[in-house]
Amino acid sequence: MSSGVDHPYRLDGKVALVTGAASGIGAATSRELARAGAEVILADLNLEAAERLAGELPGARALRMDVTQASSIWAALEHIETLDILVNNAGIGLVGDLASTSEEDFERVMRVNVHSVYLVTRAMLPLLLLSRGSIVNIGSVAGQVGVKQRFA
Numbered sequence: 001m002s003s004g005v006d007h008p009y010r011l012d013g014k015v016a017l018v019t020g021a022a023s024g025i026g027a028a029t030s031r032e033l034a035r036a037g038a039e040v041i042l043a044d045l046n047l048e049a050a051e052r053l054a055g056e057l058p059g060a061r062a063l064r065m066d067v068t069q070a071s072s073i074w075a076a077l078e079h080i081e082t083l084d085i086l087v088n089n090a091g092i093g094l095v096g097d098l099a100s101t102s103e104e105d106f107e108r109v110m111r112v113n114v115h116s117v118y119l120v121t122r123a124m125l126p127l128l129l130l131s132r133g134s135i136v137n138i139g140s141v142a143g144q145v146g147v148k149q150r151f152a
Contacts, residue, residue: 012037015082019067019120020090022049025138029087034060038085043067043076067116073123083127088117089138113140 016033020026021042030040034057042057043065044050050062063079066072067090091113094105117137128135 010037011085014038014084015041015080016085016087017041017043017080017083017124018087018089019043019065019116021062022046022053026087026089027053029089029138030057030060033085033087034058041080044090065120067120068111070119070123073119077123080124080127082131083124084131084133085136086121086124086128086133087136087138088120090116090120091138091140093140 011033014037016030016038018026018030018033018040021030021040022044023046026042026044030042030053033040038059040054040057040060042050042054042060042062044062045064045066047062047064050064054060054062063076064072065076092109094101094109096105121135127133
């Protein structure tokens, strides 16, 4: 790792868990956390993709986690001894207006994008309290302004 000259902050000795870590914003966040010196736990439904990314990052490891299922979160927690940073990043999008969005699709979006933040944070809270850790919740601009065809 670098001396910190090329990085504005250091996270040496810190453990970070990133949900939805195998792609997109989660993968970019994981790369930056690792670059800052953190040990990164990449949690994702797609274990194979998470393992590939973990192989690229020093001190990183992958865990399969379905953020919509408490049992999956608790099972992953058994492999986490300490935690300093939780990044609730897992999320999905759905194209459609009110008339074309089914109740099942709406419930799935809410379960992944909203309810999972509660489930994961609640499970990880004891570890975060022990370390006086941080929680980072990633959200979409669609939560701030109206976006066409993004009713859910």
